[in-house]
Amino acid sequence: MGGVLGDVLGFAAAVAISPLPIIAVILILATPRGRLNGVLFTVGWILGLAVLGAVMLAIASPSGASAHHQPPTWAGALKLALGLFLVLFGARQWHRRPRDPAQARLPKWMGAIDRLAPAKIFALGLALAALNAKNAPLTIAAGATIGSAGLPVGRQIAVLAIFVVIATLGLLAPLGVFLVGGERARTTLGNWKGWAAQHNVAVMAVLFFVLGLKLVGDGISVLVP
Template sequence: MGEAIGQSLPVAVGVLLSPMPVVAVVLMLVTPRARADATAFLAGWVLGIAALGTVVVLVAGAAAGSGEPPTWVAVLKIVLGVLALLVAVAQWRGRPRGDAEPPVPGWMRAVDGFTPVRAFGLAVLLGAVNPKNLLLVASGAVAIATATDETGARAVALAVFVVVASVGVAAPLVVYLTAGARAAAVLGGLRTWLVRENAVVVATLMLVIGTKLLGDGIGAL
């Protein structure tokens, strides 16, 4: 169990630090349905990551079997590592330069009119369907499935992965519920910084995680 948690934890931290889901929650917390929308978003985020992680763990675990991981596991890690590095390069090249404003996704402009159901759906999309997050969650789940062949250990490791990966989304809601009048200023500053530095943050995360996956895969060959 310890090895499964240790192998997947860096990837979970990468999911935790993904800027766009945090920005989504912050935007919801300044709408009339702040608490309901943000809570629904957190639930959708947890469910999306847990569902995707479970599917990948089951498939990868069944394919890997027991004993020493087969060669395809190392190859898969290399492929995931290369994909992560390509995303890092694309994000870095697309970062805003000088005083240029980063493009704002359409869903951000529509957040004011969100219902809890739409907030839940957006969270599932960002958590389990968005290509950058899908790559990270799949990488973490593969690491769990290949680190141990015990079902209970895999379940616990995946639960830890989901909790850690959800801290970033939960944090703004906690601030909103506990910081009182100061919450608006804190969350507003966080939102501005995350939107501005999204590409740089994602590029850095993908570089670190891609390098780790690539090294793990090469080392296992």
């Protein structure tokens, strides 16, 4: 179990430090219903990660590991494909990054966050976790890694739960600061939002490029033992 957990910690950390969801929850906390909406957004995020990860466990678990405790060939092919996608995605993001961080612009949908109903805030958290092109491949890779390791079902669920908790730390940090600090926390959260907005593209480009290379290496090690 320890080896599998070590394999997925990198994916969880990468999901946790995704700047856009962090910016989104900070903007949500600044709305009149910030406490309720912030919690709903985080719950939606957790549910999205858990459901996508569970689906991958259900797909991967029947195959299990080989007699030599090696992941099945399909898991290697999946990791290789996801790795290549992340490498190309990271390279594209790096090429498109603003030369001057001060010129960085947030997505237009963030301007409507203060007008979203609680149900839509929940759906937004769900979508950013499970349907986002940046986070979904990492969660799929984590689920495939856990499910194809040949662990008992209980340990698979435990590792997935740890993955989800770590992947949510990026949202839990501003949420905790807001709930504890209240109005005094707005300055701190504003500074976090400004930094994340300016460096979002560069951070994610480097992160995905590095993790993509790792997945490519993992996939090759499975396909070419």
